Structures are given as structure tokens and as C-alpha cells.
Amino acid sequence: MTLVSTNPATERPLQRYELHSCAEIENRLAQAATAQLAWAQVDIEQRCGALRRIADVLRQKRAAYALLITREMGKPITEAESEIEKCAATCEFYASQAPVFLADLPVSTSAADSRVVFDPLGVVLAVMPWNYPFWQFIRFAAPALAAGNDAILKHANNVPGCALALEQLFVEAGLPDGLIGTVLIDASQVAALLADERIAAVTLTGSTAVGKLVAAQAGALMKKQVLELGGSDPFIVLADADIEAAAAAAVKARFSNTGQSCISSKRFIIEQSVADRFVEAFVRRVETLKVGDPEAPDTQMGPLARASLRADIHAQVTRSIEAGAKLLTGGQPLPGPGFFYPPTVLDHVTPAMAAATEETFGPAAAVIRVEDARQAIEIANATEFGLGAALWTSDLERASALARQIQAGAVFINALVASDARVPFGGIKQSGYGRELGDFGIREFTNIKTVWQGPNH
Incomplete structure (x- = not known):
């Protein structure tokens, strides 16, 4: 063989x-x-x-x-x-x-x-x-x-x-x-x-x-x-967060490596009072990403690694839209050779949709709107996974307390989740x-x- x-x-x-x-x-x-x-x-x-x-x-x-x-x-x-x-x-x-x-x-x-x-x-x-x-x-x-x-x-x-x-x-x-x-x-x-x-x-x-x-x-x-x-990492944005900074980090957190990372942020859990602002800032940045030849130095997103991975992410996006999610950008495989799929954002995702319950191993982001921090933590923990989590808020004392409530191997406050030789890396649950x-x-x-x-x- x-x-x-x-x-x-x-x-x-x-x-x-x-x-x-x-x-x-x-x-x-x-x-x-x-x-x-x-x-x-x-x-x-x-x-x-x-x-x-x-x-x-x-x-x-x-x-x-x-x-x-x-x-x-x-x-x-x-x-x-x-x-x-x-x-x-x-x-x-x-x-x-x-x-x-x-x-x-x-x-x-x-x-x-x-x-x-x-x-x-x-x-x-x-x-x-x-x-x-x-x-x-x-x-x-x-x-x-x-x-x-x-x-x-x-x-x-x-x-x-x-x-x-x-x-x-x-x-x-x-x-x-x-x-x-x-x-x-x-x-x-x-x-x-x-x-x-x-x-x-x-x-x-x-x-x-x-x-x-x-x-x-x-x-x-x-x-x-x-x-x-695997992971289905939450990216929580509370009402007092720096929205522009959070949106900029969210693009990298979701679309680096074409979204093919266990610790990519996948569920963007946003407090309702700032959700429109976050979504506008997030989508604006997503739509500027350059997708193309991965050997070109100015390319920001390449293809998925296999045809099956592209098929899987498209199926998750399609099922979520059919269940009521709103497609804001992307959502269709790109034409031509290569396993390319555009950076995709879904809004008004609910915790029961495919984009929220399954690991999305590709360039699709699910935005989930919540009423307050309590509901944000509840939804963040309502997953079989527990690898990493990001929490965005200007109240660092509160953030420290909330971080202890999040069920994950790592919580990054006002930063995107990453592995670093200086700190332990790993998960809990599945x-x-x-x-x-x-x-x-x-x-x-x-x-x-x-x-x-x-x-x-």
C-alpha cells in the first residue's frame, strides 16, 4: 500500500x-x-x-x-x-x-x-x-x-x-x-x-x-x-468589553489555519446589548481576509486540508441555516481547483444548532446572543468539550471570578486562546x-x- x-x-x-x-x-x-x-x-x-x-x-x-x-x-x-x-x-x-x-x-x-x-x-x-x-x-x-x-x-x-x-x-x-x-x-x-x-x-x-x-x-x-x-471553544464578549479589540482578535481566533485548530474559537457568545456592534465589527474585518494561494506571502487564508473537511463544514453551515441561523457572509464552496471555502459568519445561532453543538473544523463562526454574563457562562459550559475559552471584559476582578466558572483547560482573558511553552495545555470532558x-x-x-x-x- x-x-x-x-x-x-x-x-x-x-x-x-x-x-x-x-x-x-x-x-x-x-x-x-x-x-x-x-x-x-x-x-x-x-x-x-x-x-x-x-x-x-x-x-x-x-x-x-x-x-x-x-x-x-x-x-x-x-x-x-x-x-x-x-x-x-x-x-x-x-x-x-x-x-x-x-x-x-x-x-x-x-x-x-x-x-x-x-x-x-x-x-x-x-x-x-x-x-x-x-x-x-x-x-x-x-x-x-x-x-x-x-x-x-x-x-x-x-x-x-x-x-x-x-x-x-x-x-x-x-x-x-x-x-x-x-x-x-x-x-x-x-x-x-x-x-x-x-x-x-x-x-x-x-x-x-x-x-x-x-x-x-x-x-x-x-x-x-x-x-x-476536539474542542468547541467559546469566545465570550461581555457588554463592558473593548468591542473593536475583541472583534479584531476574534478574526484571528477563528480563521487562523483556515479554522482547522482544536483551540480555534468556534462559538462567539455575545451579550445582547453589544451584539450588533460586535457583529458589524467582526464581519467588516472578516470580509477583508484574502483567501488564495497559500504560498503567496499576502494570503491570509488557504484551502482546507482535504475535500472531506470542506464538505463537512459546508454541511454544518447548511444545516444551521436551515435551522434558522442567519448567514452574514460566505457560506458556499469557492469555485475552481483546491479545497477552498470562504470565511463564513452565522448570526442568531442557537445552542441546539449544528454550528454550536458540533466541532466546526473549518472557517465558519457561530454568533450566539445572550442576555447576560450568567447565561453566557451557562451556554459556554453546555458542550461536551472543554479545551479552551476566551473571555472579554474590562472588569478584571469579575473576569477572574468568571474564569473559575468556565469548564475548560484554559481561559484567556482579553486574549485569544493559544498554546505556549510556559503554561500547561490540555482539556477536560471530551x-x-x-x-x-x-x-x-x-x-x-x-x-x-x-x-x-x-x-x-
Whole structure:
């Protein structure tokens, strides 16, 4: 069986890749297991030095990596370049902070020198998505490597070029052979890979449906999991917010990466007294977005990654309009080659409509009008997801209290939701469990071990 990568802007095939044979998969597993045992014994400062070299290679090859991302999944080239820079900065962050995050924690007891230590788990299977093909893996790999783990990467099958480029990146940075291995396999082969005794844990970013399947498989094997799944993030605008600033941020929060992000704001929950002002400012900005060739530096929105994704988002828009939503702009697939769909805004959406109940993985925004902050929080929480949320208000004391009421892994006040190496990232409910990034993220794939030392008699 072969994989064919396709340029979503032209619908033309880019390259064919043969799936790895059983022998090739076995070789990568064996290499990874051997490499990890040695890597765990390497001084942490040397491991951090390797992260700095990875950052250097990322920056040296930023243009080539960005172009590869854009051609395989359609991200505008400027966003792809930013993705590579974010990867480099995250490597540098962990290079400086990993020794602090993984330092032994002394325990105050009557026993002498009791402490908590952080040992690596081993080889981690990383099942990664296509929407941020470098970032999603690096944000896991940088802290995991610093902690002494290594990884087998099973990437999405529409970005095989990115998958192999990531494997080569670590070779070019001078890491030991086999420390990061990519396997080109069908999704049906993941269960057998996860069951291999050399795999100690699994991390997955993807849909809730796939997350549940992998969680069940890993749970039956008693293997650690970190799952970052779907989202239907609320973007709440209260009456006392800076409406122009909120509208400007809303455009980026919804339409970056053509809306193909778990943490894109999807439900715009606006207090009724300022809803008309917000909608006018929002739509005015949306209609200026330039949609087109993602390799052009002035393009702001490219195609969706696959034809099926365009069909899905159009079906959600259509069903919502049929249920009573008002279409303000967009709403029809764009003609010509490529999986293009225009930035779309629906107003007067109710919580029962498809645009509000389902994850909208594409460039469509649902505006929901509410009477007050109480109803805004109630509707924000009325979802099976719980990844991120944005809250806009000028009353910061009130915002702090309201943030504690929002059911999400992160709440951003007067800012758009984003992942950042300095703070933990992850969700609750159907958005998954476990955390990436920050000090919590680097400890997810460690054995948090108590070392209790009694008195020396």
C-alpha cells in the first residue's frame, strides 16, 4: 500500500510513499528501545544541548520546512514559518528550564535526604495530526527528550513528507540514531504498535472518536496516555468589553489555519446589548481576509486540508441555516481547483444548532446572543468539550471570578486562546486529559518516584 500526499490548493498529487514493512517497523522499534536506554543515562545538560541544536536546525531550514507544510496541508506560508519558529522557541525554552522542572524535590520528613525524582518512562508512541504537522510533535518531543524519553512517530497520512522531515531533523541535529523514529503505517496498524512491549506510553492529538479508541487500547494494556482531542471553544464578549479589540482578535481566533485548530474559537457568545456592534465589527474585518494561494506571502487564508473537511463544514453551515441561523457572509464552496471555502459568519445561532453543538473544523463562526454574563457562562459550559475559552471584559476582578466558572483547560482573558511553552495545555470532558507544555507537561511521561531514605544506623 502507498500513501499519496496531495496539495490541497491545487488538488494535484505531490509524492507517493510506500508504507513501512513489518521488518522496517521492527527495526525502528528496536533502535528506539536501545537508543532510549542510553539516552536516559545522558546528563540532562547534554540532553538540553541537543534541544538547542534542534532549534538551530529548525531556524536554518525554516523556509524549506514551511514550504513543505504549506504544500502538504495548505497552511498560509507566513503561518507555516511562524509554526517553525514556535517549535524552535519551545526547544530553547525546555533547554533552559528542563533542569529546573526535573530537579529532585526534597521532602521534609524525619528521614534523611528523602525526595521525589523524575525518571523517564521509555519509548512513547506519538500519534499526531496534520493541522500543525511540526508543532504538534515538537511540543511533545522537546520535553519528552529532555526528560530522557524517546519517540516513535505515527503521523497523519496526508503529511508523510513532514513526518519523514521530522525524523531527519533530529538526525541533522546530531541526536543518536533511532532516538526519534517515524513509521509510515495505516491507522489500522496503530493498535499492534501500541501493544508492543517496547512502547511504554502514548500521546495522541486528534478527534475525540479516535482518542476514545486509543484510550481503550492503551487502558487495556495499562499504558500511560495523554490525549488532546476536539474542542468547541467559546469566545465570550461581555457588554463592558473593548468591542473593536475583541472583534479584531476574534478574526484571528477563528480563521487562523483556515479554522482547522482544536483551540480555534468556534462559538462567539455575545451579550445582547453589544451584539450588533460586535457583529458589524467582526464581519467588516472578516470580509477583508484574502483567501488564495497559500504560498503567496499576502494570503491570509488557504484551502482546507482535504475535500472531506470542506464538505463537512459546508454541511454544518447548511444545516444551521436551515435551522434558522442567519448567514452574514460566505457560506458556499469557492469555485475552481483546491479545497477552498470562504470565511463564513452565522448570526442568531442557537445552542441546539449544528454550528454550536458540533466541532466546526473549518472557517465558519457561530454568533450566539445572550442576555447576560450568567447565561453566557451557562451556554459556554453546555458542550461536551472543554479545551479552551476566551473571555472579554474590562472588569478584571469579575473576569477572574468568571474564569473559575468556565469548564475548560484554559481561559484567556482579553486574549485569544493559544498554546505556549510556559503554561500547561490540555482539556477536560471530551477534549481529553493530561497536559502538554509547562512544568506539568514535561512530567507527564516520567515516573514520579518517591525515594525515602531512612536514618543511617
